[in-house]
Amino acid sequence: MRLLFLTLVALIAFAANSVLCRLALGSGIIDASSFTAIRLFSGAVVLALLLSWRASRRECSSERFHPAGSWRAAIYLFVYAAAFSYGYLTLDTGSGALILFGAVQVTMILVTLVDGNKLTAAEWIGVICAFTGFVYLLWPNLELPSLTGFLLMAAAGIAWGLYTLTGRQSEKPLSDTAWNFIRSLPLVMLLAIAALPAAAWSNAGIWLAVASGALASGLGYAIWYQALSQLTATQAAVLQLLVPVLAALGGVLFVDEQISLRLLIASAVVLGGILLVVLSKQQAH
DSSP states (O other), X not given: OHHHHHHHHHHHHHHHHHHHXXXXXHTTSBOHHHHHHHHHHHHHHHHHHHHHHHHHHHTOHHHHHSOOSOHHHHHHHHHHHHHHHHHTTSSOHHHHHHHHHHHHHHHHHHHHHHTTOOOOHHHHHHHXXXXXXXXXXXXXXXXXXXXXXXXXXXXXXXXXXXXXXXXXXXXXXXHHHHHHHHHHHHHHHHHHXXXXXXXXXXXXXXXXXXXXIIIIIIIHHHHHHHHHTTSOHHHXXXXXXXXXXXXXXXXXXXXXXXXOHHHHHHHHHHXXXXXXXXXXXXXXX
16 A cells, blocks of 8 residues: 555656646746756755755764765756756647657666566556557647657656666665755756756746656655655556546546546556556566
8 A cells, every 4th residue: 555655646746747847838938948957956955955854853964965876867867857848849748748658668668678577468468558548548639749859758758767767776765866866966057057048937937847846856756766666667667657647637636627538448448557567467476
């Protein structure tokens, strides 16, 4: 139940992050570089404060100041955040989500296979089933993507897949996530300086970027790292296909959108595929 709760909270944070990014970038109230910089900076600040607070409660100063995470994970995080922001400038929501999560699936499953961890027949069926439901949900809103948008969102998906795989070895999720954000700040500064002449923002855009970074990204990614230690790479890959479904359900609950037959069918197919992947791995053990 604890794993289920952590995973669900993390996936809800991912869905919220997608909504916040679309609201900020889709309406043009902030530019992509400023959004990325504020997002990662605010995430680093909140996580550093949380890490410091936990260390003070435990009276453990070494936890507060001892670097964790890795430069590799920080680079993955920065590439994902920057490519994601710029990619959505030229992509509609459906196409962007399909490219992003398609790249995540391919990356994580390929790395799993290269590492010698073969998928069972049931897992393959579950993966295909979940991805089919995911595509079915997004299909009416798909548009032919621009080449630039496709490449940027594919890069974001690859980087996020690698960041997720790195997190499976994390023994200190909060420390690792906090230091991954902190280590990304030099790259954030370079991006902000390079894009300064074209920077444009509003108060609303800044607050959306802060919410995306501090809550949906910073805290959400720390919770995701906590869950990853108990998930296989295949399970982690397939579970992320729930994000667009959760975003659509959020629209029904909070934006008065209607429950469509397509949403119900897609949700059932995605959930069925995920259940097949999870149960097949449990039976294997």
